[in-house]
Structure formats: structure tokens, C-alpha cells
Amino acid sequence: MSMSLELTPVQAAACCAPLARQPLSESEAEGIAPLLKALADPVRLRLISMVASHQGGEACVCDLNDAFDLSQPTISHHLKILHEAGLLDREKRGVWVYYRARTEALQNLAALIGGHAA
């Protein structure tokens, strides 16, 4: 289990003190921005919310597609972005793919944004 020196996006949000506590370094900011970027889209916000609030904490792509007026590849593209950012886990079971929200990543991010000053 060799770990690379690079931080995955998920780990990035656990890197540092809250925004209001001390100034983010350049590299810290560059690690966190992709996480926020992944969330900063209405479709992706709804997708992650649907997955996170779904029965069992996971949802099948088949369920998600129908909730939007967008093409299937577009939804797939957004899910990929959330997955690559480390906000959604992906598991294939038979023909279906299930996504699950990484709540600890979301909570790290929330702590970073909303954490109180020293």
C-alpha cells in the first residue's frame, strides 16, 4: 500500500486549519479549489445531494438520470467529476453502477469553510 506524495483531492480538505483561522498557503488553496469546483455546479450539487440523501446512502445511475432533463452522457460526465474529486465512490454491481457520497470528505470541507477563528 504505497502512498504517493501527492494528496488526493479528498485528503486536501483535511489539510489545514479553517479558512478563518490562518491564511491558506498557495498549495493548500490549490488542493482545495478542485473540491469546491466539483461542487460548484447546480447539476452536481443536486446529484451529490440525491446520492447522499438516498436510501442506504447510495444511488444507482439509472435513478439519477431520470431526475434531470439532460442527456445520459452529461450526467455520466458530472458523476465522473464528482468521483475524481473524491466526493463520490463508485461501485459496479452487475449492469448497474452505484455511487455513494464520501461524507467524511464533505465534512472536512465543511470544517474548513465554516470553522471558527482561533
Place this chain on the structure above:
Amino acid sequence: MSMSLELTPVQAAACCAPLARQPLSESEAEGIAPLLKALADPVRLRLISMVASHQGGEACVCDLNDAFDLSQPTISHHLKILHEAGLLDREKRGVWVYYRARTEALQNLAALIGGHAA
């Protein structure tokens, strides 16, 4: 739960239950995404962090400009985006302009992202 006709970006984050509690509506997601978009840039993350963590909770643009290797108009542009999103308050005192972080907006956003499920 009734909502006003127009939400300012700041209010948007206080609109609804946490992501993981119930699916965001389309309009809720469209209200929140701009807030995250404003944060989803390394320069703006560092700017808001510098302001929020600065002595007195506010910082002068003159202090901020020097911390970056970017042109003054570029910093001004980023500050404008954070201000228009409702994340930074702006006050002119003499020749200088001071920005102050809206911590309640940040905390609303954090609660939305990191709030636990039902």
C-alpha cells in the same frame, strides 16, 4: 416553508436542509452553486482566508495585492466576485478599501455541505 421571491447569494446557503438530508431542488441548487463557484478558485480561497484570518477580521486591498504574483486589476476582479457573491463586505475608508468576511455566510454554507443526514 415559504421562500422569498429573490434570494441574495448569502441567503441562498441558508435556504435548505443539508445536502445529505434531502435532495436539493433545482432552484436551491441554482442558488447555492454561485456561492461555491465564487470560492472555487485558489486565489479567491486565499483572499477570503487572508481577510477572515486577519487582525480585526478585515484587511485592506493594499495588503492583499502584495501577497500575490498577480496584477492589481486581477486581485480587484477576484475581490469583486467574492463581494458580489456575498462572501465579503466592502468598506471604503479614505483612499483604502477594506474587505471583511461574512462569517455567517460561510457557516451557512458549511452547514449545508457538512450537515448530517436525518
Place this chain on the structure above:
DNA sequence: CAAAGACATAGACATACGTAAATATTTACA
């Protein structure tokens, strides 16, 4: 093995974004 269904990838296109250079605006002060 072939066909169908679920999901992902590739390519293309219009729009949005981050940045810089040049210029404008506002304020203080000699």
C-alpha cells in the same frame, strides 16, 4: 454467440472564466 440494456468515452461547439494591459475614478495633500 447475438442482441439488448446500462453506463462511459470521444469529439465538437458555444459560453464562461482567469488574466493582463490600458484607462478611469476617487481621495489626499502640497
Place this chain on the structure above:
DNA sequence: TGTAAATATTTACGTATGTCTATGTCTTTG
């Protein structure tokens, strides 16, 4: 009043983003 300093606005430009259509991959089942 005029000059300098602090900040904002305008314009321009390359790159990134969101979306679609078309196609590919994988899995199940007839």
C-alpha cells in the same frame, strides 16, 4: 488646483467548462 496614490473598470485573449451526438465497453440473457 494639480499631482500622486489606491482601487476599479474596460477590453482583449487563451483556456476551461457544460452540453450534445455518436460510439464504445461491459454485462446479462435468449
